[in-house]
Amino acid sequence: MSATTLKGQPLDKAVLDAMLRRRMFYTPSFEIYGGVGGLYDFGPPGCSLLTNITDIWRKHFILEEDMLEVDCTVLTPHEVLKTSGHVDKFADWMCKDPKNGEILRADHFVEAVLEARLKGDKEARGVKVEEKDDPKKKKKKAKSEAIKLDDALVQEYEEVLARIDNYGGPELGELIKKYDLRNPETGEMPSDPVSFNLMFQTTIGPSSNSPGYLRPETAQGQFLNFAKLLEFNQGGMPFASASIGKSYRNEISPRAGLLRVREFLMAEIEHFVDPQGGKKHHRFPDVEDVELVFLDRETQLAGKTETRKVAVGEAVKSCLVDNETLGYFLARIHLFLAKIGVDQSKLRFRQHMQNEMAHYAVDCWDAELLTTSGWIECVGCADRSAYDLNVHAKKTGAALVVRSRLDEPITIEEWEVDVEKKKFGPLFKKDAKTVEAALMASSQADREKLANELKDNGKATITVEGYGDGKAEIPSDAIRIEFRKRVEHTREFTPNVIEPSFGIGRILYALIEHNFWTRGSEGTDEARGVLSFPPPVAPTKVLIVPLSSNQSFKPHLKKLSQRLRSIGISSRVDDSSASIGKRYSRNDELGTPLGITIDFQTLQDNTFTLRDRDSTSQVRAEEDKIVEAIKSLVDSSKTWADIQKELPAFEGQEVDVAVREK
Ligand SMILES: Nc1ncnc2c1ncn2[C@@H]1O[C@H](COP(=O)(O)OP(=O)(O)OP(=O)(O)O)[C@@H](O)[C@H]1O
Numbered sequence: 001m002s003a004t005t006l007k008g009q010p011l012d013k014a015v016l017d018a019m020l021r022r023r024m025f026y027t028p029s030f031e032i033y034g035g036v037g038g039l040y041d042f043g044p045p046g047c048s049l050l051t052n053i054t055d056i057w058r059k060h061f062i063l064e065e066d067m068l069e070v071d072c073t074v075l076t077p078h079e080v081l082k083t084s085g086h087v088d089k090f091a092d093w094m095c096k097d098p099k100n101g102e103i104l105r106a107d108h109f110v111e112a113v114l115e116a117r118l119k120g121d122k123e124a125r126g127v128k129v130e131e132k133d134d135p136k137k138k139k140k141k142a143k144s145e146a147i148k149l150d151d152a153l154v155q156e157y158e159e160v161l162a163r164i165d166n167y168g169g170p171e172l173g174e175l176i177k178k179y180d181l182r183n184p185e186t187g188e189m190p191s192d193p194v195s196f197n198l199m200f201q202t203t204i205g206p207s208s209n210s211p212g213y214l215r216p217e218t219a220q221g222q223f224l225n226f227a228k229l230l231e232f233n234q235g236g237m238p239f240a241s242a243s244i245g246k247s248y249r250n251e252i253s254p255r256a257g258l259l260r261v262r263e264f265l266m267a268e269i270e271h272f273v274d275p276q277g278g279k280k281h282h283r284f285p286d287v288e289d290v291e292l293v294f295l296d297r298e299t300q301l302a303g304k305t306e307t308r309k310v311a312v313g314e315a316v317k318s319c320l321v322d323n324e325t326l327g328y329f330l331a332r333i334h335l336f337l338a339k340i341g342v343d344q345s346k347l348r349f350r351q352h353m354q355n356e357m358a359h360y361a362v363d364c365w366d367a368e369l370l371t372t373s374g375w376i377e378c379v380g381c382a383d384r385s386a387y388d389l390n391v392h393a394k395k396t397g398a399a400l401v402v403r404s405r406l407d408e409p410i411t412i413e414e415w416e417v418d419v420e421k422k423k424f425g426p427l428f429k430k431d432a433k434t435v436e437a438a439l440m441a442s443s444q445a446d447r448e449k450l451a452n453e454l455k456d457n458g459k460a461t462i463t464v465e466g467y468g469d470g471k472a473e474i475p476s477d478a479i480r481i482e483f484r485k486r487v488e489h490t491r492e493f494t495p496n497v498i499e500p501s502f503g504i505g506r507i508l509y510a511l512i513e514h515n516f517w518t519r520g521s522e523g524t525d526e527a528r529g530v531l532s533f534p535p536p537v538a539p540t541k542v543l544i545v546p547l548s549s550n551q552s553f554k555p556h557l558k559k560l561s562q563r564l565r566s567i568g569i570s571s572r573v574d575d576s577s578a579s580i581g582k583r584y585s586r587n588d589e590l591g592t593p594l595g596i597t598i599d600f601q602t603l604q605d606n607t608f609t610l611r612d613r614d615s616t617s618q619v620r621a622e623e624d625k626i627v628e629a630i631k632s633l634v635d636s637s638k639t640w641a642d643i644q645k646e647l648p649a650f651e652g653q654e655v656d657v658a659v660r661e662k
Helices: 013-022 044-063 078-084 106-124 151-162 169-178 219-224 226-232 297-301 312-317 324-340 387-396 421-440 444-457 504-515 551-566 580-589 600-605 623-634 640-646 654-661
Strands: 026-028 040-042 075-077 091-096 103-105 194-197 201-203 211-214 239-248 263-273 291-295 308-311 347-351 363-371 374-385 402-419 459-463 471-475 479-493 496-503 516-520 527-531 542-546 571-573 594-598 607-612 618-622
Touching: 013 504, 013 516, 013 527, 040 044, 044 239, 044 263, 044 324, 044 504, 075 078, 078 211, 078 219, 078 387, 091 106, 091 169, 103 106, 106 151, 106 169, 219 226, 219 239, 219 263, 219 387, 219 496, 226 239, 263 324, 263 504, 291 312, 291 324, 297 347, 308 312, 312 324, 324 347, 324 363, 324 374, 324 496, 324 504, 347 374, 363 504, 374 387, 374 504, 387 421, 387 496, 402 421, 402 444, 421 459, 421 471, 444 459, 444 479, 496 504, 504 516, 527 580, 542 551, 542 580, 551 571, 551 594, 551 600, 551 623, 580 594, 594 623, 600 607, 607 623, 607 640, 618 623, 623 640
Parallel strands: 291 347, 542 571, 542 594
Antiparallel strands: 026 040, 075 211, 091 103, 091 194, 201 211, 239 263, 263 496, 291 308, 347 363, 363 374, 374 496, 402 479, 459 471, 516 527, 594 607, 607 618
């Protein structure tokens, strides 16, 4: 499937880009200084779109599900991201062209060159080459040459491409050598891939002793506040926290506009669930009939991209999706995207390959949207298991656990550690907390061994990461380790986390493409762009146009915009000298769904015309009815077809109106 506009026309990206620039949806940051790759500023319509999308997100998730919203800092100390694994593993593979020094993202490079070869093969075989439906064109395109390939090689290339997200750096290096892949710019083979960490590093405060990073995701702040949030929630489980905020990634080669940038808005949910009992969700029955389009791991491993449409209830039952909570959120993500106006025929859920998953994930599905740059991941939905809470608890000694009352008490026998604070503190000084955390995190087998060492030698040695040479010697008067029996009335567990993670910029861009189309202008070849956003998402809801600059229209303009403002509906007055048709088409490009005209009849009977952006049809009625209609269209309680049944049609076409003006 190639990218088409809302009305099924092939999408002309150049026309769309020119329109987005002209209407200042977004623009490269620091442009008069030459710009910086991957940094964009949003203009007025872009800002309103972002706000409207996040407002709907807030209502759809936070309000609907009683989530606990937090706003955590962007600056994050090194220690936190070291513990979470980001310092060591949050990296992509990059290689360098030895001739021009160009830095290439290794997987994107391999993908681009192989795709170009396959395209060249098709050309040589005389097969009509369409834009491929499934290239993840996150990378620069390589030029194709019409050269026929061996059939077996074609199959190999296709299999490599289907699995491209599954390769690590060394494997990508082997593929580059095996297939003699060369940078089309220089004809050179790039260097072996090396790992490049994607976090922006800084120091917090004037001392270089406090390294830190700009957060690459909002999640860590939510995990670190887990115990306080649980208390805020009066111990109730399951519950979810949520956060909307900027994240930063030093992408190797940011391209494709908003799709791969270095600073972007994320909206993330961390849903904490008891791992026992199959991760059920009490609202799963509400969504089990929602049909989703799935591309599973096995299909990709077989080198294919076929999808299947399955109700989410069935998908969980057949273990395609691991558990109810994960399935619940996939369905909720689908419903959110549909609500804001994403074209559902350009939405699929793709399961991550084993090697593709982030270091913390046990299962992961991406909601991907089809754009002119191919299928793009816009929402990741990962089961992070108990990874994050466990590693932070182990590092800090904080109890990031849930204690729930047991119906029947249980007897537990196990090795317990007591620290003699008076001896322990002076002995390890500033490292006391680290050593104590390592002791508390030790396994039952380790504790037994330590207890025996204490008994036999009067001291025990424990491995402590980040302390001296990694070993701490503890004398027997500083700790006690005993095998004890106790009766427990509560159960203690570390919750698992299901994390839907939304990139708002990617969603915004895909939404623009999905809602863009053009219509011809009467009597000219000019194609006028239209953005058919649903009213709740549209940057401005109503355009108010007076027929001319006649002073007598002014009081009506003022009164109407004040009235709309008082009910929270954004409007814009265009009293420029352009024809009514021109003024409307300017606002069609901004996605404004409704237009009101004030004309001489308004002065006599306080009636207005109301125009629908998509059909350009109009109705006419007196003020109260027009405002009521606008309200119901903006809150989606009615459609334009409903309004047309209720209010009399106004036959004057836009062109006629412009003529009448003269
Ligand atoms: N560089 C970026 N620019 C814009 N949005 C991004 C970027 N990186 C991630 N996102 C958004 O954040 C969401 C969650 O991030 P996640 O870590 O799952 O992405 P990712 O798997 O690293 O993405 P990719 O594989 O495309 O780099 C993504 O679904 C995407 O919408």
